[in-house]
Amino acid sequence: xxxxxxxxxxxxxxxxxxxxGSPPSGQSTTAPPTAAAPTMSPAAPETTLPAPEPAAFxxxxxxxxxxxxxxxxxxxxxWPLNDPAVVGNRGGPYYTPTGPIAPAxxxxxxxxxxxxxxxxxxxxxxxxPQADIxxxxxxxxxxTPAISAPYLQSLPADGFSCTQEASAETCVKFTTETKYxxxxxxxxxxxxxxxxxxxxxxxxxxxxxxxxxxxxxx
Numbered sequence: 001x002x003x004x005x006x007x008x009x010x011x012x013x014x015x016x017x018x019x020x021g022s023p024p025s026g027q028s029t030t031a032p033p034t035a036a037a038p039t040m041s042p043a044a045p046e047t048t049l050p051a052p053e054p055a056a057f058x059x060x061x062x063x064x065x066x067x068x069x070x071x072x073x074x075x076x077x078x079w080p081l082n083d084p085a086v087v088g089n090r091g092g093p094y095y096t097p098t099g100p101i102a103p104a105x106x107x108x109x110x111x112x113x114x115x116x117x118x119x120x121x122x123x124x125x126x127x128x129p130q131a132d133i134x135x136x137x138x139x140x141x142x143x144t145p146a147i148s149a150p151y152l153q154s155l156p157a158d159g160f161s162c163t164q165e166a167s168a169e170t171c172v173k174f175t176t177e178t179k180y181x182x183x184x185x186x187x188x189x190x191x192x193x194x195x196x197x198x199x200x201x202x203x204x205x206x207x208x209x210x211x212x213x214x215x216x217x218x
Contacts, residue, residue: 145193
């Protein structure tokens, strides 16, 4: 009887040992496959935007051509142009270079206006030497923002009215000269690094700035 009990215990142990390493019924003994790394799409090439084209402008080189085909040719255009008796003699205290000129560095103590006008490339003065005050002058040149920006910012404090339109800023000031009781005015336009400055006294010039803009931006 004891021998049978021993045999039964041995058989039971063998069965338990065999069952311990077997997977549950219905489960696979094969390890699940490793998930494949996602395939990365090639990076899209960077799109390079074309550089903006520079503004099509040219500084005029002839004073008479500025108003050759406009009504101004028969108004102030009939006055002496760049008369030596008006603009002075070279080397004299009142000499003003006129016509096409080369820009020159402004002196260290220059005013904001003098710094901008040092970049003038064309200066035109219509004035009769016998006139007390009646005259008109135009100055055109290329200027850097470092010079034009502080100059424009200073103008409202000097009585100018300034407007911004597209890429151009225009400042205008008209007053009455008390001695001769005539209207005097100044107009400044800066656009695309180019300035146009008009000074006038005792002359009406409606549409002149538009004419000059057409002369520069063609």
